[in-house]
Each structure stands twice: as structure tokens, then as C-alpha cells.
Amino acid sequence: xxxxxxxxVKETGPIPAVAAPVRPSAGPWRQAATRILRNRSALxxxxxxxxxxxxxxxxxxxxxxxxxxxxxxxxxSGTTVVGGQEVPVLQQSTEGLGLGVTPIGPTGDPAHxxxxxxxxxxxxMARLLYGGRNSLLIGISSALLCCALATVLGVLAGxxxxxxxxxxxxxxxxxxxxxxxxxxxxLSVVLLTSGLHLGPVHIDAxxxxxxxxxxxxxxxxxxxxxxxxxxxxxxxxxxxQAAVGLGASDARIxxxxxxxxxxxxxxxxxxxxTALNMLxxxxxxxxxxxxxxxxxxxxxxxxxxxxxxxTRPMITIAAGLFVALTAVALNVFxxxxxxxxxxxxxxxxxx
Amino acid sequence: xxxxxLRRLGAAVLVLFAISVLVFLIFFATxxxxxxxxxxxxxxDPATLEQVRASFGFDRPLPxxxxxxxxxxxxxxxxTSFVNRGTLVIPxxxxxxxxxxxxxxxxxxxxxxxGVAMGTLAGAMRGTLVDPLVMLLGVFGVSxxxxxxxxxxxxxxxxxxxxxxxSWVPPLGYVPFSQSPGQWALHLLLPWLTLALLYxxxxxxxxxxxxxxxxxxxxxxxxxxxxxxxxxxxLRHALRCSLxxxxxxxxxxxxxxVGGAALxxxxxxxxxxxxxxxxxxxxxxxxxxxxxxxxxxxFFVVLANAVVDVLYARLDPRVxxx
Numbered sequence: 001x002x003x004x005x006x007x008x009v010k011e012t013g014p015i016p017a018v019a020a021p022v023r024p025s026a027g028p029w030r031q032a033a034t035r036i037l038r039n040r041s042a043l044x045x046x047x048x049x050x051x052x053x054x055x056x057x058x059x060x061x062x063x064x065x066x067x068x069x070x071x072x073x074x075x076x077s078g079t080t081v082v083g084g085q086e087v088p089v090l091q092q093s094t095e096g097l098g099l100g101v102t103p104i105g106p107t108g109d110p111a112h113x114x115x116x117x118x119x120x121x122x123x124x125m126a127r128l129l130y131g132g133r134n135s136l137l138i139g140i141s142s143a144l145l146c147c148a149l150a151t152v153l154g155v156l157a158g159x160x161x162x163x164x165x166x167x168x169x170x171x172x173x174x175x176x177x178x179x180x181x182x183x184x185x186x187l188s189v190v191l192l193t194s195g196l197h198l199g200p201v202h203i204d205a206x207x208x209x210x211x212x213x214x215x216x217x218x219x220x221x222x223x224x225x226x227x228x229x230x231x232x233x234x235x236x237x238x239x240x241q242a243a244v245g246l247g248a249s250d251a252r253i254x255x256x257x258x259x260x261x262x263x264x265x266x267x268x269x270x271x272x273x274t275a276l277n278m279l280x281x282x283x284x285x286x287x288x289x290x291x292x293x294x295x296x297x298x299x300x301x302x303x304x305x306x307x308x309x310x311t312r313p314m315i316t317i318a319a320g321l322f323v324a325l326t327a328v329a330l331n332v333f334x335x336x337x338x339x340x341x342x343x344x345x346x347x348x349x350x351x
Numbered sequence: 352x353x354x355x356x357l358r359r360l361g362a363a364v365l366v367l368f369a370i371s372v373l374v375f376l377i378f379f380a381t382x383x384x385x386x387x388x389x390x391x392x393x394x395x396d397p398a399t400l401e402q403v404r405a406s407f408g409f410d411r412p413l414p415x416x417x418x419x420x421x422x423x424x425x426x427x428x429x430x431t432s433f434v435n436r437g438t439l440v441i442p443x444x445x446x447x448x449x450x451x452x453x454x455x456x457x458x459x460x461x462x463x464x465x466g467v468a469m470g471t472l473a474g475a476m477r478g479t480l481v482d483p484l485v486m487l488l489g490v491f492g493v494s495x496x497x498x499x500x501x502x503x504x505x506x507x508x509x510x511x512x513x514x515x516x517x518s519w520v521p522p523l524g525y526v527p528f529s530q531s532p533g534q535w536a537l538h539l540l541l542p543w544l545t546l547a548l549l550y551x552x553x554x555x556x557x558x559x560x561x562x563x564x565x566x567x568x569x570x571x572x573x574x575x576x577x578x579x580x581x582x583x584x585x586l587r588h589a590l591r592c593s594l595x596x597x598x599x600x601x602x603x604x605x606x607x608x609v610g611g612a613a614l615x616x617x618x619x620x621x622x623x624x625x626x627x628x629x630x631x632x633x634x635x636x637x638x639x640x641x642x643x644x645x646x647x648x649x650f651f652v653v654l655a656n657a658v659v660d661v662l663y664a665r666l667d668p669r670v671x672x673x
Contacts, residue, residue, distance in 0.1 A: 174369040177653050179607050181614060182645045186377045189633065189641055193389060194381075275494065282496055283615055287633055302499055306619075309502055310510045317506075320499035327494035335490075 028264070028341075035340035042336020045329040052326055053136060059129035066110050067123050071130055072294050075121035080104065080112045089113070089121040106314045115314050118304050124315050131296035132322060138212050138297070139278030139330075145216035146273055147266050150223035155262065157224070158231025159254055169228070172221035180218045181283065187214045188289035206292045211284060215277045223269050230262050264341040271334035275327045282323050298323045355664050355671040363657040370649050375417050378642055379407075390638045391433045399433060424643060434637040443628060443640070444647050450525055451624035453535070454542055455613050459605055461547035462554060467594070469551060470558025474593075475585055477563065489556025492549040501545050501619035508541060523621035542620045546613070550604065554597060561593035568592075595667050602659025606652035 026034070036042055063071055078089045082104070090101040103117040115124040157168040175183065191214070195205040203209045234240060243253045284290030285299025293300070298319045305315030379386045387403040388395065395403075404410065408419045423430040428441040473485040508517040520541065526534040565571065566589050574584045614626030621627070625644050632640035664670045 170369070174366060174373060177366045177606075177656065178370055178373070178649055179609065179652050181607075182648055185629065185633065185641065186374060186645055189636065189638070190377055190381050190389065193636065196381075279494075279496055283498065286496075286498055286615065287618075287630060289633055302496075302502070306502065309506055313506050313510075316499070316502050320496060320503070323499065324495050327496075328490055331490050331494050 032264070032337075032340040036336055039336045039339065042333050042339075045332035045336070048329040049326070049333060052132065052322070052329070056129050056132035056136060059126065059133060062110075062129055063123070063126040067114070067126050068111070069123040069126055071122050071126035071296070073122070075117070078121055080107075082107050082109070082112060089117050090119075102311050103308070105312055115318050116312055118301075118315055119308060124301070124318065127296050127301055128298070128319060128322060131298050131301050131319070132326075134208060134291055134295055134297040135278055135281060135299070135323070136326070138208060138215065138281045138291070139274045142212045142216040142219075142277045142281070143270055143273040145212065146219050146277070147223055147269055149216065150220045150269075151227060151259075151262065151266050153220065154224035154227030155231050155254055155258055158228040159235065159250070159258060161232070161235075165228070168224075172225055172228075175218065176221040176225070178218075180280070183218050184214050184280065184284055185287065185289055187217070188284060192289060192292065206295070208291065208295065211281055211290050215280050215284075218280075219273060219277065223266070223273065227262050227265060230265060231258055234258060234261055268334070268338045268342050271330050271337055275330035275334065278330070279323070279327055352664065352671060356661050359657050359660050359664075363653050366653050367650055370653065371421065371646060372417065374642065374646055374649070375420055378638065379409075379416060379420070380413060385409075389636075395433065403433065420642075424646060430639050430643055432637050432639050434632075434635050434640075440639050440643040444625060444643050447623060447625045447628045447644075448647070448651075449527070450622050451609060451613055451617065451626060453525075453528065453539060454546070454616065454622060454624060455605065455608050457536075457539055457543045458546035458550070458608070458613075459601075461543055462550040463601065465547060465551035466554030467558060467597070469555035470562065471585070471590060473555060473559040474562030474566070474589075482559075485552070485555045485559055488548075488552030490552075492552030492556070495549060496615075497546060497549055498615035498619045500549070501542070501616055504541055504545050505619065525622045525624075539622075542616055542622065545620075546608070546616055550608075554600075557600065558593055558597055561596060562589055565589040565593045595663070598659070598663055598666060602656050602663070605659070606655050609648055609652055609655070 063069055069075070075089055079086050080089055081087075087104065089104050091104065092101060101119075103119055103121060104113055105116045107113050107116065110125075113123055113125075115128070118124055118127065153168055153172075157165040188210070191203075191210050192205055195207070196203040196210065196213075203213070240253065240257055243257050248256070281290050281297060282299030282302065285297045286303045288300075288303065291297040291300050301319040302316055302323075305312070305319060309316055378389070385400075387400050387407070387409055390407070391399045391403045406419075406423070408416050411419075424441070428439070430440040432438040432440055469481075469485050469488070473481050476482065505523070508520045509523070513520065519537075521534070521538050524538060526538050528535045562585075566585075568589075571584055571589055574588050575581075579588075609625075613624070614629060616622070617624045617626035618630045625648055629641060629644045629648075631637075632644065660670075
């Protein structure tokens with residue numbers, strides 16, 4: 001706008017029509033990335049995670065080229081070499097009546113049962129690495145599935161309101177009120193005996209997809225409820241009304257206007273849900289309703305070690321340490337992501 | 352207040368109904384195997400299958416089946432296990448409930464006291480050594496598998512150091528309170544501490560955050576301007592408001608504990624509670640026991656949540672109008 005004062009034209013708008021190009025300020029994602037890179041504990045945790053994942057991915061290399069064992073075949077009458085001498089993997093018990101056998105303990109030799117054997121003579125270290133692949137796979141994929149489902153449901157409930165919101169919210173309430181482990185146990189017990197057959201979807205009883213789907217489902221309300229609240233708060237905002245005024249469809253508004261606004265919260269949830277889901281998987285496997293044999297996970301190995309806790313504690317301790325270290329790293333990294341993206345996020349409770 | 356209580360209990364009844372329907376559908380209507388075969392357990396003979404079909408009415412429509420199941424569970428209490436033939440399920444659960452409650456209530460008391468004390472301390476002494484310590488404990492609280500921690504505690508107290516420092520620790524197991532209160536507490540002490548340590552960390556961390564936020568509020572500045580002592584401001588003004596979210600979280604966690612972490616802790620410490628019962632039933636796929644234990648535990652959780660909400664409404668009048 002310009003106004004004529006005393007014959008002179010005074011500019012009041014943005015003055016420099018041609019000036020040095022101003023660098024656009026970094027977007028929110030880039031800013032968050034910079035903040036994470038400056039957060040030393042989050043970086044250390046991220047590096048630790050990568051290391052654990054890498055080591056687990058290299059499980060076949062360890063089993064094949066270093067330990068020369070098959071961690072999924074029992075080796076009850078086999079022998080191994082300790083200090084140059086050949087000894088049986090399962091030794092005759094010396095305590096009590098001398099009945100039963102005790103697996104070999106940690107040898108400290110990576111080529112021959114580094115952490116000892118379990119009660120079927122299988123190499124514990126190799127099993128830990130293979131088990132880690134399953135634990136991580138289940139943790140990460142169920143977190144992704146859970147967050148994706150929760151985003152869809154949370155955005156739908158928050159955007160449309162009305163009866164859609166009423167139905168979805170009651171659904172969240174019921175699952176929320178149901179103790180998660182009990183719900184998971186119910187689903188697992190039924191599905192693990194027969195597998196899932198829903199229309200075109202067929203999942204076999206022993207498949208890893210079952211724990212992934214079950215764990216993802218039970219935690220949907222944890223993520224969906226806070227997202228629904230955020231979307232409801234967005235509904236009255238002017239930019240949404242502008243989009244409505246431009247004639248955008250509901251689908252387009254949800255995809256282009258609502259989703260980018262809740263996405264940071266979803267990303268904040270991802271590492272924390274991965275940790276939670278991995279812990280849930282290990283607990284379910286410990287209760288024998290998670291990963292099924294012959295597959296292994298850190299939880300099943302802790303369960304295997306339970307009977308040998310006092311004679312060969314290393315099985316339990318090592319598997320638990322893997323779970324604990326991974327979960328700590330995920331949580332520390334997740335805290336870093338939250339501080340960078342959405343410092344005020346209310347992650348527990350949320351309602 | 353009376354209106355709020357009625358509304359809250361009404362909602363709880365609705366949720367209970369929904370949960371029972373959900374469990375019913377999971378066990379009886381999931382496509383796949385014949386539910387009679389599931390309930391009768393592995394390798395059941397045709398006569399048993401026929402008996403199961405008759406007693407659960409599998410030839411009748413679903414709503415009738417639902418009512419028959421509820422009748423077995425809550426009216427006639429005659430749900431029987433088919434794996435351990437003839438064992439009545441409900442009395443088994445009733446016997447196990449006091450054990451679970453002993454574990455959870457004791458742990459809850461310890462963790463609330465510890466958590467509030469540590470959180471307040473960390474909030475008051477920001478920037479000192481207490482602070483990172485509480486943060487660390489909080490991370491451990493959400494990261495360590497509780498059953499694994501229990502096993503490590505067992506390993507140390509029952510085996511490694513049992514001959515020296517921990518000679519006073521009794522063998523794993525449970526002694527009823529009515530039999531000997533001292534032994535009851537002694538047997539439960541380590542399970543209590545194991546559970547409480549993790550939750551205390553989570554709560555301390557949460558409370559610290561709330562306190563720091565509260566200490567920046569206007570009402571705290573007003574209190575300072577009035578010349579109140581810093582201790583009074585912290586304990587009477589800031590802490591009081593900061594405790595409100597803690598109480599509501601407590602309701603959720605207490606419930607989740609009965610059906611979750613306590614289940615695992617019972618298995619590890621050999622406490623014959625509902626969790627141990629469920630665990631044993633899972634080992635031999637004893638479905639009636641699992642069904643009964645899940646429903647009873649879920650019902651208890653929902654009721655506990657309702658009670659906490661009512662208490663919460665007493666603490667914070669704003670909630671009653673929500």
C-alpha cells in the first residue's frame with residue numbers, strides 16, 4: 001500500500017524489491033535433526049542401537065564362520081574343545097545323585113561356546129544373536145504397524161468427530177481398560193494354536209507375524225488417543241477453514257493439512273513404542289505365548305535359562321542384558337527425539 | 352459428587368460388559384478351530400468334546416453362548432478345567448487373588464512413597480547429583496524387564512550371596528498373612544522391592560518434570576511474594592498440584608500391574624497368585640483357567656480404575672464437571 005504525503009510517494013510495504021536473496025529458514029524437520037545431532041546422549045544411544053542391530057544382523061557369520069554351530073539343532077551328545085581338551089557339551093551332573101546333565105558354562109572362547117550351551121547343547125551366543133534379530137524385527141515392525149494404525153484411526157476420529165469419533169473412542173476405551181498383557185495372552189493363546197484365517201489373510205500358527213500384529217494392536221490406543229486430541233485441536237484452526245473454503249476434499253485435507261501437523265508426534269512415539277513393544281515381546285515369549293520354537297528371541301532364551309538360573313546363570317543374564325541395553329538405548333534416543341521435535345508431548349496417559 | 356460417582360460407575364459397568372464380550376469373541380468366535388476343541392485341550396476324546404459342546408451350548412446362537420459362559424463364570428461358578436480334570440476354576444482364582452493383592456498393594460505403597468520422595472528431592476535440588484540419578488532410574492524403570500530383574504535378584508540372594516549377606520532371605524514362596532504376618536512380609540519383601548524400584552523411577556521422573564513446571568507458575572511467584580518459606584511453597588503449593596497427574600497415572604499402572612508386571616513377578620518369585628495360575632494354564636493350554644483368570648483380573652482392573660477416578664475427583668473438583 002502506498003500513500004501520497006506532500007507529493008512524495010512513501011513506501012510502506014516490503015521495501016527491498018531487489019535485494020540479496022534471503023536464505024529460507026530451515027524447516028522443522030531439519031531443525032530437529034540439528035538438535036538431535038547436538039544431543040550427545042541421544043547420539044551415543046543411536047550409535048549403540050546401530051551397533052546392536054549390526055551385531056545381530058551378522059548372526060549367520062558368527063554361527064557359520066566363528067563358532068561353526070547350528071544354533072537351531074540340539075547337540076546333546078556332541079563335544080567341544082576347552083583349553084585344548086575335548087569335553088562333552090552336556091556334562092554329567094556332579095551334584096546330588098549324579099542324574100541329569102548340566103550344559104557347559106561360558107568358555108570365553110568365541111570358537112567354542114563363548115557363553116556356554118543351553119540345556120539342548122546349543123551355542124548360547126549364536127542363539128542370542130539370532131534371537132536378537134527376531135526381537136528387534138518384532139519390536140520395530142510392530143511399532144511401525146501400531147503407529148500407522150493409530151495415526152489413521154486417531155486422525156479419522158479427531159477430524160470427523162460425531163459418531164465415527166464416538167465409536168472409535170469407545171473402542172480405544174475398552175482396549176485401554178484391558179490390561180495389555182492379558183489381552184495379548186488371550187489373542188496369542190487362541191491364534192497360536194490355529195493361526196489366523198481372515199478372508200484372504202492366512203497367517204500360520206508359528207509365524208512371527210502373529211506376535212507383531214498382536215503387540216501392535218494392543219498398544220494402538222496409547223498412540224491414537226493423544227493424536228485424536230491433537231487433531232481435534234487443529235479442527236478449529238484457520239488454515240483448515242481456508243482449505244475447506246478452497247473446496248478441498250476431506251481426504252485431501254486430512255492428508256495434506258492434518259497429517260503433516262501430527263507427524264512429529266508420531267515420530268516421537270516410534271522409538272519409545274519400539275522399546276515398549278520389544279519388552280512386551282520378551283515378556284510374552286517368556287510366558288511362552290510369543291515367539292514359538294524353533295525360532296528364538298531374547299525372551300524365549302531368558303525362559304530357557306530360567307531352569308538353569310542357579311547352575312548356568314550366564315544364559316539368563318546375557319539375554320536380559322541384551323534386552324535391557326537395547327531398551328535403554330531406544331528410550332534415551334526416544335527422549336532425544338522428543339526434545340528435538342515435540343518437547344511438550346505427553347506420552348503416558350495422554351487423555 | 353454423588354452424580355459423578357454414579358456416572359463413573361455406570362461407565363465402568365459398560366466397559367466391563369465390553370471386555371467380557373471381547374474376551375468371549377476372542378475365545379469362541381475367532382475363525383479357525385472349533386472352540387470346543389480349544390477348551391477341551393490337546394488330544395481330547397470325542398466324549399469330552401461332546402460334553403464341552405453341551406455345557407457351553409455351541410449349537411446355540413452366539414448371544415446364548417455368551418450368557419452361558421457368564422453363567423458358568425459368575426453365577427454358578429462351575430467352570431471346570433479339562434486339562435486337570437474336574438478342578439473347579441473359580442475357587443482356584445479366588446484362592447490366588449489375596450496373593451496377587453499382597454504383592455501389588457505392598458509394592459504400590461513402597462513405590463509411591465519412594466517415587467514421591469525422590470521426585471520432590473530432584474525437583475527441589477535441580478542441577479545437583481540427585482537430578483541425573485533420578486533421570487537414570489527413570490530410564491531403567493521403563494527399560495528393564497521386571498521378570499529378568501527378579502531373576503537376577505533371586506540369583507544374588509538365593510545363590511551367590513545367600514551364605515553371607517542374604518542369609519536371612521527365605522526360600523521362594525508365599526506365607527499367608529493370617530498364618531504369620533512377619534513371614535508374610537519377609538517372603539514378599541524382595542518381590543515388593545523389585546517391582547517398586549522400577550515404578551519409583553518412572554514416577555520420580557514424572558513428578559520432577561511436573562514440579563519444575565509448577566515452580567514456574569504464577570501462583571508460586573505469588574506465594575514467594577507473600578514471603579512464604581521455600582519449603583512451604585514446595586510442599587504445600589507446588590507439590591499438591593503436581594501430584595494430580597501422578598494420581599491418575601497410578602490408577603492406570605496399578606491396574607496394569609495386576610494383569611501385567613505382577614504376573615511375571617509372581618512367576619519368577621514363585622508366588623501362587625493369579626499370574627502364576629495363568630502362567631501354569633498357559634504352559635498346558637488350559638483355556639477355562641485362562642479365560643477365568645483374564646476376566647477376573649480385567650474386572651478388578653476396571654473397578655480399581657473407577658475407584659481411583661473417584662478419589663481423583665475428590666482431590667480435584669474440576670474433574671467432576673468434565
